[in-house]
Structure formats: structure tokens, C-alpha cells
Amino acid sequence: MTVLPLFLSDVGGSEIVLILLVILMFFGSKSIPGIARTMGKTMHQIKQATQDVQNEIKKSSGDLKADFDLQKMVRETTDIIEKPLLEESVKMDQIIQTPTQFSKPFGVANPSSPAHIPSSDESTALDQPAAEQENKDLAQEK
Numbered sequence: 473m474t475v476l477p478l479f480l481s482d483v484g485g486s487e488i489v490l491i492l493l494v495i496l497m498f499f500g501s502k503s504i505p506g507i508a509r510t511m512g513k514t515m516h517q518i519k520q521a522t523q524d525v526q527n528e529i530k531k532s533s534g535d536l537k538a539d540f541d542l543q544k545m546v547r548e549t550t551d552i553i554e555k556p557l558l559e560e561s562v563k564m565d566q567i568i569q570t571p572t573q574f575s576k577p578f579g580v581a582n583p584s585s586p587a588h589i590p591s592s593d594e595s596t597a598l599d600q601p602a603a604e605q606e607n608k609d610l611a612q613e614k
Contacts, residue, residue, distance in 0.1 A: 483491075499507060 496504065
């Protein structure tokens with residue numbers, strides 16, 4: 473079973489013959505080839521115009537894809553963001569690696585000088601718990 477185009481799906485064979493006879497009587501046998509030729513040219517022009525529109529759409533979408541290259545945009549953006557960060561990282565590395573001389577803050581002992589060694593009285597006072605020290609003090613007062 474063959475599928476007929478949409479406009480011929482409800483038209484029978486005898487109806488098609490009747491339509492062709494009306495066209496033949498209305499236009500005449502001499503003008504029908506010219507009408508068919510004109511209809512063929514018109515159909516060709518319509519197909520050509522449709523093809524041109526499709527080609528233009530494809531071309532513009534291709535241009536749009538080239539303009540809207542997402543991966544390129546991402547690379548450029550990451551380069552813009554990373555460049556200042558890398559520069560600051562290099563500066564910080566240089567600062568960390570260069571030795572600097574720090575000045576001694578006011579009131580802080582020089583760490584390179586020998587530490588204060590307490591005398592024997594001070595060391596015993598520091599070694600004993602506070603309660604034993606109080607007991608000694610009370611015994612001396614009596």
C-alpha cells in the first residue's frame with residue numbers, strides 16, 4: 473500500500489481525472505505546458521529560497537559558535553584571574569626567602585645573651601612548693 477501526499481489522501485482516481493478535465497477546458501491544451509513550466513520554475517525557486525535560508529542559518533550559527541567559543545572564554549578568564557595571583561605568589565616567595573634583620577623590640581632581652589642563672593637561695597625558693605615556703609616563714613617568725 474502506498475502512502476499518498478497529504479492533499480491527495482482523500483481524493484480518488486476519478487476525482488483527479490475530473491480536475492484535470494476542468495483544467496484542460498478552462499486553460500486550453502496550448503497553455504497547459506506553459507502553466508506546468510511556470511509551476512515547475514516556481515517550485516524550484518521556492519526550494520532554492522528554502523535552501524538559501526537554511527544555508528544562511530547554518531552560516532550564522534557557525535559564526536555564532538566561533539564568536540561564542542566557551543572553552544576559549546574560560547581559558548582567558550582563568551588567565552586573567554591567575555596572573556595577579558601568581559605575581560603575588562612570586563613576590564611572597566621572594567620576601568620569605570630573603571633574610572631580614574629584625575630590630576630588638578623595647579623591653580625584650582637579647583636571646584643570644586646567656587640566660588640569668590638564679591642564686592642558690594633563689595633556686596631553692598623556686599623549687600619548693602608555696603605551702604612549704606609559708607611553713608618556713610612561719611617557723612622563722614616564732
